[in-house]
Amino acid sequence: MNSNxxxxxxxxxxxxxxxxxxxxxxxxVPVNCGTLYNSVDKARNATRGxxxxxxxxxxxxxxxxxxxVDLIEFGDQYEVSLGASQVFKDFQLNIARRLSENFSLKNKNVLEIGCGNGEFLELLCRVAGCDGEGIDPTAKRDGVNLGDNKISFQKAKFTPESRCKPFDFACCLSMFEDVPNISEFLCDLRNRIGDRPVGMYFEIFNGMRPFEFGEVWSIHYEQCNYFSMESFQNAFRANGFSVVNSGLCYQGDQYLFAELRPSPDDKTNGTFRSKPPVSEPKSTCSSDRVSQFQNFRNKFDNRKAFWNKRLDLTPTGKTFFWGAGGKAITFLNSVSASTKIEFVVDINPKRQGKYIPGTGQKIISPKDLIELKPENIIISNAIYRDEIRQMLSELGLNCSVDVA
Ligand SMILES: [Zn+2]
Structure with a gap:
């Protein structure tokens, strides 16, 4: 039985x-975003939820x-790295520098939960001069020797049963929004830390963007939690941590982050326990926020109707979607006229040649566009517009670029 x-x-x-x-x-909806498929048939028969x-x-x-959570495949095909984007690489370097300084990480042991391919952990260990352990069901590497420091990886999900080396600092990036039992997850970490002054860094997708800014395609199956800054902080405070620094980050406000320290309160018999269900309302969620949530269905349906109408008027094969992540999967599977789109472009070579879950579009490289002569490109996120326009211009392509 999976305790999650x-x-x-x-x-x-x-x-x-x-x-x-x-x-x-x-x-x-297809449940997998990180796992793309090797054939169009497999993609169209993807597991749905x-x-x-x-x-x-x-x-x-x-x-x-x-x-x-058991429907999600974390096999060898799993690939969600954004590391190929220079914008993202610069962002990660700045975080590594800040954490190294704020938490004095030199020669410490760092644990990264949900480390993916270990890119960020390696960067942090290099910048700070510390040892690292990464745990992730998709971890593919054996370990990294950095001279004075070492990084090891565990290919596993992080659960209360996971055995990790003692750590002085823990981080968790783009993963907490996929944790089904938040209280159990945080209480487990709090109990591992005990009375030691262990710091933590959590960073998540800003879960209010779909509701505040109408980014409706950001809802996808692999992400089970959509946090606001309030609910993000509430989660830590309710489960044994103090928030020492928090805010919005990455291109303004794409992500939320929190730097944490263990709080000494809330212990029962020496152990932090997950919260039992309560019936007394505390109502920290504002009425404005509640009405945003209630209006979301309309926003989603309006956006879907807009794109159905627009794509119905365009010839097949001249419009392309750029970016084969969760937003592409939700867009293509929700908009029925997306049959007009035959290919999805992605700069990550590990995604190219694969197929989109559900609708089955093939993923190609930007260079492949030269022969296909696109008229319109639909992009999933406005923050990459300049980078994408630049790439298109270098390929000698002149086409319209619209945000989904
Ligand atoms: Zn709640």
Whole structure:
């Protein structure tokens, strides 16, 4: 029995409240975003699941109550690295420098939960001069020798049963939004830390962008939690941590981050325990936020109708989608006229040649566009518009670029 599944359902997995309201659902969506497929048939027969978002009126968390972590494949094909973008590389370098300084990481042991291919952990260990351990079900590397420092990897999910080396600092980037039982996850970390002054850094996708800015395609199955700054901080405070620094980051406000220290309170019999379900409402979620959540269905349907109309008017094979991530998968699988789109472009060579789950578009490299002569490119995120326009111009292509 996977212990991560216990609290998914009626209760908020962060604060335990039953004061949750259903706000949005999508049926039959491909569950995998990180795993792309090797053939069009396999892609079209991809495993599907249901998104049924609820908003907790007490702590403000939005979560998929139908999420089943066991449906997600973390096989060798799993690839979500954004490392190929220079914009992203610069961003990560700045974080590594800041953490190294704020937490005096030289010669310390750092644990990264959900380290993926280990790119960030290696960067942090190089910048800070520290040792690292990365744990991730998709970890592919054996280890890295940096001379004075070493990095090891564990290919596994992080659960309360995971055995990790003692650590002086822990970080978790772009992963906490995929954790089905938030309280269990944080209490486990808090208990591992005990009375030591261990710092932590958490960074997540800004889960309010779909609701505040109408970025409706950002809802996808692999992400089961959509945090606001309030619900993000509430999660730590409710589960044994103090937030010492937090804010928005990456291109303004794409992500939320928090730097944390263990708080000494809330211990029961020497152990931090996940919160039991509670029925007394605390209502930290504002009424403005609640109405944003309630309006989301309309926003989603309007955006879908816009693109159906637009693509219906365009010839097949002249419009391309750029970026084969979760947003592409939700867009292509939600907009029925996306059959007009035959290819998806991605700069990550590990994604090229694969197929999009559900709709089955083939993923190609930017260079492949030269022969295909695109008229329109749909991009998933406005922050990459300049970078993409620059690449298109270097390829001698002149086409319109629109944000999905
Ligand atoms: Zn809650």
């Amino acid at each position: 599944k216990i609290a998914v359902g009626e209760f908020c997995s962060s604060c335990g409240s039953a004061n949750c309201e259903q706000i949005f659902s999508l049926e039959q 249901e998104i049924d978002l609820s908003a907790c009126r007490d702590c403000g968390l939005v979560f998929n109550r139908k999420y089943d």
